[in-house]
Amino acid sequence: MRTLLSLACAALMLGASSAQDLVVRAGTIYPCGGGDVLTNGAAIWIQGGKIKAIGKDVPAPVGTPELDYGMGAVIAPGLVSTRSGYGSGVDSARAAAPFVQAIDNYNPYATYYSALRAGVTTVFLEPGKTDRLIAGQGAVVKMAGDDNDARILTRSTGLVGSVASNARFSPGFWEPRLPATADIGLGFENRQFPRTVMGAVVALKELIAFARGDGNFADEYGTPAGEVLGELIQQGAPWRLRAETDEEVAALIELFAMGKMPLVIEGLERAPDSAALLARANYPVIYQVTEPSLQDFGKDPDAERPSTHVAANLKKNGVAFAIQGWSPTSLRFAAGLAMRGGLDSQTALDGITYRAAEALGVANRVGSLQVGRDGDLAVFNGSPLDAGASVLATLIDGKVVYDAREVDAKRKAFEAKQASGTTGQVGPLVERVPVTTVVSVQELHLGDGEVLRPGELLMRDGRIVEVGARVSRPAGAVVVQGFAAMPGVVDVLGHLGMEGADPRFSKTFDMKRMLEPGDWLDREVAMAGTTTVNLTSRSQPLETATLVYKPAGVDVDAMVVRDQGALLMSWPNGSTAANLAKLAKYNEDWDAYEKALAEWEKNPPAPEPEKTSDKDKKDEEAKKEESSEEGDKKDDDGKKKKKKSKDKPEAVPVTGAFEAQVTLAGKEDQKFRLRLLEGEAGALEGTLRMGDFPDLVLLEGKRDGYKIRLDAMTVEGGLALALELNFTDNDEELPFLEGRRLFRGLEDTVVLPRTSTEYPVAKRPDPKKDEDEDKQDDKEPKGKPKAPSLDFELDLLRRAHQGSAAIFVRVDREDHIRACVDAFADAGIQPVLVSASEAHEVIDSIAGRVRGVILTGSPVTTSNRGLVAINRYARLQSAGIPVAFASFAEEGAAGLIDVATLAALEDWSTQGALRALTVDAAAMLSLQDQVGSLKAGCGGDVLLLDGPPLLPSTQIQQVWVNGLEVQR
């Protein structure tokens, strides 16, 4: 189910070449026009713009580009609109103007974006507003295509007109006589028929007679009308006439039965009783659905209100009919309205596809998916007649002419560009394709124990937007179906990302520097279900703050959930007690400060405008200069690059991962992993992970031919690190880098084979920017209260006191637990007890006073005699004490679900274990509104399962983090 990436690739390929073969796959295909519906995966093979094969699978040759829209998608024929309004709203001055040709109104240069977005691929062009007895000749065109002429399906569909109320107001016709004469001046205005149904019938009779040469009505209708009409009648061109009421229908049928001319009846809004008559007459019918409006029809009980039963009556009487909306974009909605009177969905869908094509005389080309027909498809993310569903893609002649996600991506990139004022700040290789996803499952486990059966959730912009039995399907939403879904699991204490190191960080160490976006191992863990990790170092019992992060986030911003999310302490421990003792004073000081600050802000002193503004201006100017310089440079670089490429063949890009165990500073077998991304003109950026250094080092450098020089980007205090490498790339062996590492005055030789050509690392926040902001904050105006000194431990305790941070306390024995909980209760803090193996023995004294308990090892113990299994988590949970699972491991976090599954088997409930993995774990970190549950506003971290959660046999099928599918 790699829909995302393969789709993007295929779409790109399609854009490049035109008349290529293509296979389109989806869960369901409605072929329409009598074909059998294909479900549970089906495909269409389009060759040279025509459908070559359709079925469960198609015999397309290997390598044919494929578009897979997933099992949640539905393919229908491109919709056919028997009305468009794309011509013009102007009618001829004549009541009968058969010489007006709609094809002259056809504008192939317009972008019919709204129609394509509605899945409409073929439309009827009216010769005008069609408020005339004969408005002219219609045409049928496709909504997109390379060849403007090939887009025209029919240049003339025959005559189009109306005998209904809309055609009763033709203005008087006046043709001046030149030169004017004394007796009649410039001539008179001729009143034009019709004003009534009978008038319309008489006028039609006269016109037909005129056309056949059975009478001269040149004065009434003009000579040209007769001539053109005569030709059309001789050709046997069909008449498409509008009739709204039963009387009009009856009159038309009678007239045309006598004349034996082909007729298409359009309208029928207020003709509920004509079905039987139409069935006998056997003319094609286009049923016009009335646009919902706030129109007053009058209090008269006989007022002509639109009937909702027309469509159902037609169906009952065996009349085949097309359904017509009021615009191409309303087509599906109109079909939905037609179903109100009891019409089945298949007939309704046929009405806007096959039957519509039939009524327009183009059913041999479009309107149904059969071998040999045009490759015009609409792909929906739900049933095509579900007005809430939207179009994922529209294809005409086997070419994608609308792709919802491409449009979305384009739009968002543009908006980002507008917002930043630059050329967009999208990461280098990771495409941030904005995805709107609907997960539709039989069991939706929200995390807090509630299960929706069936359930759906909608993710958009990285968050869950809607959860319910049925959610909306906005434009471009990809629907993914499965058996069950649950929230991503939270590892409440883990070491994922430490890479075996056990560094003793200083208290102020910025843990974010450990993060490596795009790391494959991180992604593996996420794929196993653990989407959030509360990262801590192994070194205990030093008091450290933790970092809550999402291993599969696409960049550092997306990864960090909360920096300094929790404080890890231990008990009994002198400093813990001391900190608790200091807390009261600290709280007092800060409360006072905040109060003072709030008051100061209420009545701020007048700022000193000159200084700041001057400085700001200068800063701005400086920035401007910088940016313009940068711009110039870029241009220059671009030119240089071009020149270079002319001089010598382009060298193979060095982008990728280079990895080996090397000897560093005398120590053997040290990890050394370098990842590089080559940008414009040989500019390099990358990251380095070294065995003898705890941080991830960010590098930047330059490539000159096969010589590479990299320097560590400035981190706090600077880092004297440089790499001088030679890139070897020949056909005989794997590409590798070879050279020296200059680090802290020592020199080491390294040889690094390339292990991958991928560089999925996305952008890190720009440190320079942050510095600038900090500087501005430094300028504090006079009179502002001074903040008390900040102590990060006390601060975390204070935040925990306020409920916005967590305190984890490592404590074991019964008596210690009691003492610890008492001490924290005095400080007004509910701690999370970690490794508290005997907590279940003291439930009474800790219930309601702790935020939760995390055990190390299995929660299941056996009684002294080894006969009775005791599930400690079950006991704690039933006493109202939340529990959660922690891995205390790196990639071991991948096993959390299995551990919980095992624990749930013994004397516990699956729902309880699920809570412990998700909602309760998040709540312990005070992140219940961001991760760990499926509710609106939470991050889009979702696991799709092929069975009920926490069953040994259940597998994870798909994982989303921040609404983006995680891929290996």
Place this chain on the structure above:
Amino acid sequence: MKLLSNQLPLTLAALAGSVTLAVTFAAPAVAQEKQAIKAGTIITMDGAPIQNGVILMDGTRVLAVGPADQIEIPWDAEVTDAPDMVAMPGFVEAHTNSGIDRANETLDVTPFFDVQDSINPVDFYFEDCLRFGITTINVQQGNNTVIAAMGAVVKPWGMTVDAQLVMPQSGVKMSVSPKAGKSAATQAATLRQAFADLRSHLEQLVEEKRQGNDRAHREALAQGRDYEGEDAKGRAMTGKGWIVEGMELVPRVEVDEKMAPLLKVVEGRLTVYMYCGAPAQVRTALDIAKENGFLENMILVLGSGCFKAADQIAAAKVPVILDENLVFVEVDPITEEETRTFEAQVFKDKGIPFALTSRDSGMESLWYQAAMAVGQGLSREDALAAVTTVPAKLMGLENRVGVIKPGADANIVLYNGDPLSVRSQVQHVFIDGQKVYDRSNDPRLKHLFEGQRPPGTAPAQDAGSNVESSDGTGDKKDKE
């Protein structure tokens, strides 16, 4: 008798006065037999520019042009010595509806009208043309029409239309873009109908002739003349055009005057200036031209954005006149990003002859449009051709205007620098070998720059008192 004798000299004097007046306005300098211009540079538009050249002309035509050392200036020629100036043929305006009182009729089909009846020789427009170096103007009716009047090529000099006229009935204006109140379809239907009407009219004439009911036949019979001998005089269809059975026997005098210009169009003897405001209508324009056989004598007058249909136009080999908006701006429906297309370049790349037109008679006149086109990347030669030789060729006047060569009309403009530079100004304009404009003597510029009133206007007065007399005092009087 006495009365009469007294009056006669007066009348004569008045007549004579009016004649001299007209002459002095029309030709202030007494026409010299021979004129010579010695210019630092001569851009002839017929080969490379000539440095230090001489143009020799008689009363109307250019006699010779070439380097100073190769041309002997006759002793009796009046010499304009301009060693620092650049001489160029006057610009040619390919299509404009300036200079006439109103752009369009309300009636749909009026090919029997003629803009000659509408041109106002003293329109300020013509004066501006001199100031900006335009010496040939194709006046056509506006675009809000179906079939409009026949146009005329004029020069911006002369007291009467006849004096201005270079080529009468230079073409007939049509439009496939909907005029107000019409759709593209009804517009096309009206246009097609006009030709259908012509055809049925001709068929009717053929029928009448066959039955011996035509007027010429009847008159000949009545006067006892030999009709069969003289009927060949007026053949209706002498060019290409449709073949109607027996058509060649229709005497031209029989054809309805109101239809005659369309007959000429169909015969290929009258150019059609077909306005096409949007690319979607290019197809219709070409179709109608093909149906009625005037594709070869049609010029498309394009609106903005028509470069999109350049392929169709190139295939039909129809020349075009571009509108004043050189750059077409399009907004992406999704991203709202703007795409800018310099249209002339597209036509250039497709090999379609194109002419540029002025936006107004003032600063954004032809020189400005050509300069902007160069700024957009068009070559200087192509830009200059688009305002001189190309429009001249479109009118069939390529040997007369837009070029300085022996035999061509002596329409020459002298600039004090590069004609496409914003710093250069038109110094002298010669039309038909006569100096008709001298910047140092331009009364309106004098008024503008030096405060001198043009001759014949009210004496200089304080501006403030003028306002008072027109508003303040007038009101007071009314009240009193």
